[in-house]
Amino acid sequence: MYSFLSIPIFLAAGFLIPFIGSSNAKNSRRIALIASFLAIVVSLFEIPSVLLNKISVKYMSGWMAPYGISVAVDAFSLVFIILASVIGFLVVLYSKKYITSWSVEYYTLLMLLFTGVMGVLHAGDLFNLFVFFEILSIASYALTAFHKNKKSLEGAIKYLILGSFTASFMLLGIAIIYGIAGTLNMADLAGTLGAGLSTSTAIAFGLIFAALAFKSAVVPFHYLKSDILEVTIPPVGAFFASIVSATGIYAIMRLYFTVFNAGFLTHHILILLGVMSIILGSLMALKQKDIMRLLAYSAIAQVGFVVLAFGMGAFVSESYIAGIYHLINIVFIDALLFFCAGVLVLKHKTTNMEHLQGVGTVNPVLSYGFLIGALANAGVPLTNGFASKWLIYVASIKVSPILTIITVVASAITLAYSLKAYSVLFLSNAKNPKTIKLDGTIIFPIVFLCIICIALGIFYTAGISISEIATKALLNNKPYILGVLG
Amino acid sequence: MINSMFFDTISVSLIFFVLLVFFVYLAGKPKKAVTPGKTSIYACGENLNPEDLNMVQKSFYTTIIDALRINKLSELHSGNLTEYLFLVAAGTFAIIILLVLLW
Numbered sequence: 001m002y003s004f005l006s007i008p009i010f011l012a013a014g015f016l017i018p019f020i021g022s023s024n025a026k027n028s029r030r031i032a033l034i035a036s037f038l039a040i041v042v043s044l045f046e047i048p049s050v051l052l053n054k055i056s057v058k059y060m061s062g063w064m065a066p067y068g069i070s071v072a073v074d075a076f077s078l079v080f081i082i083l084a085s086v087i088g089f090l091v092v093l094y095s096k097k098y099i100t101s102w103s104v105e106y107y108t109l110l111m112l113l114f115t116g117v118m119g120v121l122h123a124g125d126l127f128n129l130f131v132f133f134e135i136l137s138i139a140s141y142a143l144t145a146f147h148k149n150k151k152s153l154e155g156a157i158k159y160l161i162l163g164s165f166t167a168s169f170m171l172l173g174i175a176i177i178y179g180i181a182g183t184l185n186m187a188d189l190a191g192t193l194g195a196g197l198s199t200s201t202a203i204a205f206g207l208i209f210a211a212l213a214f215k216s217a218v219v220p221f222h223y224l225k226s227d228i229l230e231v232t233i234p235p236v237g238a239f240f241a242s243i244v245s246a247t248g249i250y251a252i253m254r255l256y257f258t259v260f261n262a263g264f265l266t267h268h269i270l271i272l273l274g275v276m277s278i279i280l281g282s283l284m285a286l287k288q289k290d291i292m293r294l295l296a297y298s299a300i301a302q303v304g305f306v307v308l309a310f311g312m313g314a315f316v317s318e319s320y321i322a323g324i325y326h327l328i329n330i331v332f333i334d335a336l337l338f339f340c341a342g343v344l345v346l347k348h349k350t351t352n353m354e355h356l357q358g359v360g361t362v363n364p365v366l367s368y369g370f371l372i373g374a375l376a377n378a379g380v381p382l383t384n385g386f387a388s389k390w391l392i393y394v395a396s397i398k399v400s401p402i403l404t405i406i407t408v409v410a411s412a413i414t415l416a417y418s419l420k421a422y423s424v425l426f427l428s429n430a431k432n433p434k435t436i437k438l439d440g441t442i443i444f445p446i447v448f449l450c451i452i453c454i455a456l457g458i459f460y461t462a463g464i465s466i467s468e469i470a471t472k473a474l475l476n477n478k479p480y481i482l483g484v485l486g
Numbered sequence: 487m488i489n490s491m492f493f494d495t496i497s498v499s500l501i502f503f504v505l506l507v508f509f510v511y512l513a514g515k516p517k518k519a520v521t522p523g524k525t526s527i528y529a530c531g532e533n534l535n536p537e538d539l540n541m542v543q544k545s546f547y548t549t550i551i552d553a554l555r556i557n558k559l560s561e562l563h564s565g566n567l568t569e570y571l572f573l574v575a576a577g578t579f580a581i582i583i584l585l586v587l588l589w
Contacts, residue, residue, distance in 0.1 A: 158567050165571060169578060199586050206582035210574070220577030223563060223570045269584050280559065286547055287556045382500060420546060458500050 001058040003046035003081050004071050006039040006118045014111035021104040029096060032107040036089035039118070043082045050078050054473065055483035057124070065484045066185035070124035072484050075473035079324070079466060080250050081121050083331050084243045088114050090445040094339055095235040097442060098346060106146060113139035113239070117247050124484060126174045126184040126208075126259075129251060133170070133215070136244065137163045143236045144228050155231035162224050166211040173207030176200055187484035189259045190477055205260050209252060216248030218307055219276040222300045226284075229296040230351060234342025237292065241299045241334040246327055249306060256310075258477045270311030271399075275406055277304025282413040286420075291341050292351045294421055295334070298377060301410060302330040308403070309392050316398045320475065322391035325467040329384040329456060333376045336449035339442070340370040344425060347436055353421065358430030365438060367426045369446040374418035376453045379411045384456035387463060 013035035021028030049056045050073060060069040073081065092110065099106045116136025123129040141163065145156030178184055180200055181192040193201060210221060217225035229237045256266075281301025288294035309323030343366055344359050345351050360366050376383035379390075389411060396403035456463045473479070551557065562573070 158570065161567060162570060162574060165574065202585040203582055206578065206585045209581060210578040214574065220580075221574055223573060226563065227565060266585065266588065268588065269581065273581075283554060283556050283559060284563070287551050287560055382504065416547065416550075458497050461494050461497065 001046065001049070001056045001071065001073065002042045003056070003073055003078065004058050004122055005042045006081070006085060007115055007122065009035050009038050009042070010111045010115040010118060014108050014115060017108045017111065018104055021107065025103045028104045028107040029092070029099070032092045032111060033089070035111060036085065036092045036114070039085040039114070040082070040089055043078070043085045046073060046078055046081070050075050051469075053483070054479040057483050064486060065124065066183045066188035069128060070185065070187075070484055071122045072124040072187070072480065073122060074480055074483075076324075076470045077121050077250070077254070079328065079470045080246060081118065083246065083328065084114070084117050084121060087239060087243050087331060087335050088117075090335065090339075090448065091235045091239045093441050094238070094342075094445045097439075098233050098235055098342075102146070106143075109139045109142050109146075110236075113143065115139075117243055120247050120251055124186055126177060126186065126189070126255075130167075130170055130174055133211075133251075134167060136247070137167065137215075140240065140244065144232045146233055146236065147231065152231045155227050159224055159228055162214065166214040166221070169207040170211035173204040173211070176204035176207070180204070185484070186254070186259050187481040190261065190481050191485075193260060201260065205255070208255060212248045212252045212255075213273075214248075216245045216252070216303055217277075217296075217300050218248075218273055218303060219280050219300070220273075222277065222280070225300060226293045226296040229299075229338075230290055230292045234292075234338055234345055238335045238338035238342065241296065241338055242331040245299065245303055245334075246331050249303065249327060253310060253474060257474050258480055261477070267311045267314035270307055271403070272311075274304045274306075274308025274311050275403070277301060277307060278406060278410045279304075282410045282417075285417045286413055288417070289353050290351045291353050291356065291421060291425070292338075292345070294353075294417060295337050295341060298337075298414065298417070299330070299334050301414065302326070302334070302377065305389065305392055305407065305410075306330070308407070309395065312392075312395050312399045312403070316395040317475075318391065319395035319399075320471045321464060321467045322388060322395055324470050324474075325463050326385075326388035326392060328463065328467065329376070329388045329453075332449050332452050332456070333373055333385060336369060336373040336446065336453060337377065339446050339449065340366050340373060341421075341425070343436060343438065343442060347434060353424045356425055358425070358428035359434065359436075360426040361428075361430060362434070363436045363438065365443055365446055366436070369450050370426060371422055372450045372453055374422045375415075376457070377418050378415035380415070382454065382457050384453050384460070384463065387457055387460035391464075 013031050017028045017031050020031060046056060055072055055074045058071045059065065060071070063069070092107075095106070095110070112135060116132050116134075116139060119132025119135065120129055123132060141156050141160045144159050145152045174184065177189065180198070181189055183189060183192060214221040214224075229241060232240065278301050281297045281299075281304055285294050285297035285301065288297060306323050306327045309319045309326060312319040313323065344356055348356055348359055350356065360370065372383065376385035379385040389407070393404055393407055396407055
């Protein structure tokens with residue numbers, strides 16, 4: 001297995017940076033860049049193996065499942081592994097302008113954050129899933145406080161307390177599962193729990209779901225996302241909004257389909273939570289005067305579309321494909337919007353749109369980048385957001401016209417606040433516009449993501465094909481179980 | 487014939503029409519800058535600065551926000567940690583109860 005190497009690569013980078021980077025701060029960034037690039041390479045190397053064998057498994061120290069620690073990658077997890085490694089590389093590249101001091105600490109924490117994400121995406125048992133989630137969380141708390149000002153520290157402490165609160169829920173849920181099944185290996189659990197689902201299992205799933213939904217900011221666990229993204233530095237905010245949310249959704253779906261063989265009725269809960277996220281996220285984003293909070297609520301609304309699509313999957317099986325495709329798209333869109341807005345925040349040291357009026361007019365790369373991101377977010381044709389939202393609309397018509405009305409109105413509201421943000425930042429007349437000079441470390445991530453957003457919109461069949469392969473791997477857990485247990 | 491894993495007739499059509507619109511745009515020879523004279527209002531002989539003609543975007547949606555009472559919704563997001571803890575716990579218990587009843 002090649003993609004598993006991304007975990008030791010990031011871990012080794014995280015430990016090497018304090019030693020090598022302390023003598024020359026630029027070395028810390030170089031090590032982080034090399035590690036991120038190698039992670040992309042090893043993830044891509046995994047593609048042939050997963051396409052051929054459906055699953056790639058590694059048993060740590062040769063101990064077979066369910067007794068030893070196993071690491072498993074199928075098509076569903078590989079899509080997220082590749083996404084995480086690509087976005088991670090772009091974040092490290094983009095961070096150059098932001099990190100002028102404390103770079104050793106920053107890149108060390110970033111490597112630990114990436115380790116946590118990769119670990120969750122590779123985990124084959126619940127306990128390692130929890131461990132890597134905690135690594136991800138602890139690095140997130142520290143990165144939230146990176147500005148070291150009052151607001152960042154307040155945000156980080158809130159995140160720490162709420163994160164620990166929800167982590168205890170997850171641990172309690174895992175303990176209940178272990179008490180029922182006597183195993184934590186996900187493939188083994190699928191066979192053990194599948195026979196008869198009980199009240200205890202439902203409670204355990206609910207507790208674990210709460211913890212994972214907090215990471216993904218699914219309503220009613222969305223409260224902290226806007227507070228965190230307002231105070232954290234933009235490259236980290238981009239990673240939180242895109243990959244950390246997607247990792248939470250991945251873990252929910254992995255447990256839901258592979259481990260718990262979720263019942264039909266639970267889809268109603270997903271539909272309910274998806275609709276609540278869409279409505280609340282869209283309406284709250286409309287009200288915002290802070291650009292980062294606006295993008296945070298927008299991200300909450302888009303995650304709602306994904307959760308709704310997964311909920312509708314019980315009635316229309318193509319909805320699962322729509323959900324995965326939309327999740328892939330919102331990773332790129334959220335990263336693009338945060339990257340563009342982040343440059344303005346860096347230059348003008350404020351996130352308040354009243355003070356940022358017209359400041360983006362001086363740079364066409366930022367202007368076009370934000371416009372493409374805004375249009376993709378709203379689901380305007382020619383962008384990737386349209387392709388995936390169209391699939392969600394079509395699925396919702398078959399389930400209930402009310403869901404179609406909600407999703408279409410929410411897309412209209414998304415267009416409203418996205419264009420509001422664009423016109424305030426890029427179309428207004430600024431009093432004293434400051435020149436913004438961008439170097440390749442900022443232009444490349446923005447241009448790359450713009451190309452992806454347009455390409456996945458025009459060549460939508462590629463996105464649908466990838467999502468179909470991932471959906472088949474997710475819904476059919478037999479190859480996963482057989483592959484892991486042997 | 488065109489259909490494959492990566493693109494189909496719709497993708498080709500999209501590219502074709504985008505290029506067509508672009509060439510139509512170029513053929514129209516658009517002028518780059520708006521001259522100051524064009525922003526003046528001729529009917530009453532009033533001259534306005536370009537800055538004054540811009541709509542105040544940030545308050546554009548105030549009427550929608552007031553009509554939908556979104557301000558009431560934002561009271562749930564006070565930033566108070568104890569409120570957030572309570573809402574997370576309440577949400578967790580609500581979901582568990584729903585799961586137990588529906589599972």
